[in-house]
Amino acid sequence: MKIYNYIKLGLGSLIMLITACTNDDFTPLRISQSNNAEDSPTGSAQARANVLLPGSGVMMQAFYWDVTEGGIWWNNIESKLDSWAVNGVDAIWIPPISKGQSGGFSMGYDPADYFDFGDFQQHGTVETRFGNREELEKMIGTAHEYEIAVIADIVINHNSGGALEYNEFRQIETYTLFEPASGLFNRTWLNYLPNAENLEDEGRFGGFPDLDLKNDYVIDWLWRSEESVASFYMNTLNIDGWRFDYVKGFSPDVVKQWIGSVGGYSVGENFDGNVTDVVGPWVEASGANAFDFPNFFNMRNAFLNGNLNELTKPSLLSTMPEKAVTFVGNHDTESRDGSNEFPNEFETHAYAYIMSAPGYPCVFYSHYEDSGDEQKEKINQLIQIRSQLAAGDWSVNFVNNQEFIATRGGDDEKPGLVLYINLTDQEVSREVQTHWNSTNIKDYTEKYNLFQNSDANGLVVLKAPAMGYTIWAATDDEQVAFSDILYVPGGYQGWDPNTAPKLDAFETPNLAGTYKGHVSLTGEINEFKFTDAPNWDNGIYGDEGEGTAGVLAAPGNNVVLPGPLDYEINVDLVNNTWSANTWAIIGSGTPNGWDDPDTDMNYDFDRNVWTITTNLTDGELKFRANNGWDINLGGTGAEGDLSHGGDNIAVAAGSYQIDLDVTNKAFNLGSWGIIGSATPNGWDDPDTDMGYDMTNEVWTVTIDLVPGEMKFRFNDAWNVNLGDAGAGSSLEQDGDNIIITTAGNYTITLDVVRNMYSINSN
Template identity: 45%
Template sequence: MKTQNFIKLFLFTSYLFFSSCNKEDQLIENQENVLIEQNTSLKKGLAPRAGLKSIGSGVMMQAFYWDVPAGGTWWNHLNTKVAEWSNAGIDAIWLPPASKAQNGAYSMGYDPFDYFDFGEYNQMGSTETRFGSRTELVSLINTAHSNGLNVIADIVLNHNSGGDAEYNIFTGTDTWTDFQPASGMFDRTMYDFHPNDYHTNDSGVFGGFADLCHHKTYVQDWLWNDANSVAKYYMNVIGFDGWRFDYVKGFEPWVVKSWKNTVGGFSVGEYWDGNAATLDWWAGEAEASAFDFACYYRMRDAFEGNDLTRLNDDMLWKRNSTGAVTFVTNHDTDEIYNGKMLAYAYILTHEGYPTVFYRDYEEWLDKDKLNNLIWIHNNLASGNTTILYADNDEYVARRNGYNNAGLIVYINNSASWQERWVETNWSSTTIKDYTGHSGWEPVTQSDKWVKIQVPPSSYTVWSVK
């Protein structure tokens, strides 16, 4: 009897041991698979990738909006768009956060849970993300690359969501800081969030979510340092080419700098602030680009407030033209309803790296007119900018050219035709309006002055014929 009980106990203990080992083996296997994938990808030379357009040579497309259709169809939908966008002059597409978030198939990705689940693990109520499967994401990226487009990943590093409750010795309460993702990659506990044994907090907490502590070596290693880090996996395995960092007010600029310096790739931060000097400070500290919220707010003041003199005000592109990513609207901002095409005429003729919003391009505005402005940006808009005139209704600026003739842009926010004498880059030269809004083809005087015109609530862009 004792022998039988001993045998039963031995078998039960062996079952528990091997069951535990199997789970650990599965996690190890997941991580080994990641390294195998990554080493294979590195051998294929995916970073850097040849044949892609130079980021900043064209225009970025924000390839989503808030609450795009759920159901796992978005990656496949975009796959049908990228060839047309490339032909129009787009050089990069910015995708929404691609990994599994707390709300699973309903999430827009800004509540990240498992950075290594791109729609392949059954967790958070779904296998696919809102946008589709990992296979569909990789297919989209491959199609974009074959059309010369860079692919920008939206990265949420400030906060995480979806962890289980654990008793937190630093708060004396239960906190949702126990993260054990199905990928087996980047488990997290109370020690990896604020407060912890390193410090109480960093720059900012978002929405009450668990706030990652980037000063922890473990967190840095998983996010960007290690061979199987989030950054290296996104770039070398999935195929992303650059980064849009979400809510960078929530952590210090050195985080973006360290990430970028470790893995490379174009980097732009969402530092939501209308002060151009503050944006310039952040871009300098992070050694990255920043979205030009100062430009966004001044355009909103100008076109919604019917005062184009606001375009004289300080903006990031005026301080740091190579570090400014300009935009008219995005998935988070209020709309510029009046004069939105005028705002696009502004950013697509001025310095900075302009972004076009998916719904503006595909649904709300005149695609032909936007394509015309993209062509103008890519072919005529070079050199520094000189503002020639501004009042409540009219704005005229000159791009002085360095690899082409440059241009004159004339924006009219009034209800009637306007005409104005302006000083151009060209002496005794025939010029024309490249938008087709004016049929004039005037000849500049020997002193480079010429009269140009613009229709009501419209714009013209002039250059050498």
């Protein structure tokens, strides 16, 4: 296996050697070393002609720390390649593919056998954590079918899993005897630092045996020979590139030589925030790309501390953008003690930043696949925006602690963009200088549907929502608005769109596609749909599910609501949602107390309020929607004002007409009375109160009257008063005084729903 030549060292050399390489005590021997010639590889490594070079799309880090074990991961990745390709992924970064000391539990960063891809029984397993070689190669082949480059994580700084052997140089036992089951790249203490030829390199990783990357035998096996790791991965497994792990541990010249031998895409992990003294010089010396840790730390500090000025600090993105691989998180930043984890609530903000800026973005698997459909859709949208818009020089237009605006100047193929990030709790807007003159400017994140227009000098006012972001760019699209009205035909009115109730757009022109209106549903079970015209010939919308899902589909199934009840209905054609609320009162002062069901209110289409007339007892009440507590209104302490989840409202016993204005969050508890010269108090306050007959649904009072006049008033005030309409028993607002000709005892009734009254002598 090895050949030794022992040479006596002088005392001075011994002292220097011991001091430089190790704290272990050993006899002063220097060893001229070499591996057995029969173990050495042959030939010269060559690059592959059809290697895929990424960069036009985005990279996907196709793993996270401690992915699901059991040998399923290569198959899992393969199953996602189709959708990843469709959404703009042009490279996947996969974990170290060879067997590690931890066997089936290893994430690959403890490499033992560089040529065992899950085919040899060693370290307690045959398969790696990720699968076997057949599954690996099948996944790589599928990736290439979708024009996705495969970037392999390469760990060459250190090894793990060697057997104990006597280290002639250090004169102690070390775990440096590697006789891998693949039979390739046998290693001994001769190939690890420190040794007689090289005492140290740029850095050790923990206590792992530190490969001597200046040792010819190691160089031949790793990248220089035809049988090398690099050559086998590139030309046999068809790997397209390399992610070099822990490049702080060895010279950047190693990466330069590796790429010079076999080619392929290359990116280094230099885990450091200093671009000026660390990351930048490494890129220049190696010629490789690097993960932009300086930008990562800038973004993390900016969003975590609420200071977007941090985004302007130096990074690869700002100094060497063509070499920057930008990212929001990876298996290291997300898996350790949390000190480097990116704040979850700002992940999509950060993706908006790296997708807009120069550099080659890398998407983290956990952010994309394991953070919910909403975040996945947002990242997909940002990838598409990058593909469509992002080009040209990057410049910061405006920045303070909570707002950031930057522009890309565009090129012959892409128009460029404006990124606007807002960390305040309200919508913001600013005038921005762009390179688009007299042009429609569109928000491609679709937060705003209304285009903005730049003036002849390229100035335009752009907006960003509270705690959000927008990406604006010039567009040739025509501004398109939704219809101003939606019709609600259903069984309750004969399925006739022409006579159906209407929902009105929140604003016109209706660019947001949002509608609101009120409908009285008369049946016990009511089915209906929405149409954007008074016929069945245009847009027809229903429920995606069985009638109650709240998600729109075209034409969809009938929407189903119980009744008879009045409803406030909201429809959003942009987000494909609908909702319906019916309001009621609940509480100890109401007829049913705090128990279900609530006491339902009706909608007054003339006054645009929800209303109910009922008798209350001393106690409390609240307003709530749909017999549930998700939406409820209570008092604020100010008379008549409401807030979501507010306080219980104290009420005194009596008959009341209760009005609820949901839009303005206001309410009124009032009662009807009579006033006039014929009544006991004359024309002076207070009115003579009436009580409410819940059986007949009328206000009533039995009282002695004298000859004279009278009217009905609400809440002892003249702003709502009813007088004779000239038709005997009908009433109207501000109508004539009602004449009483004969003194006597009378029963007076008031029907405010039909505006009718009666005065009967007893």
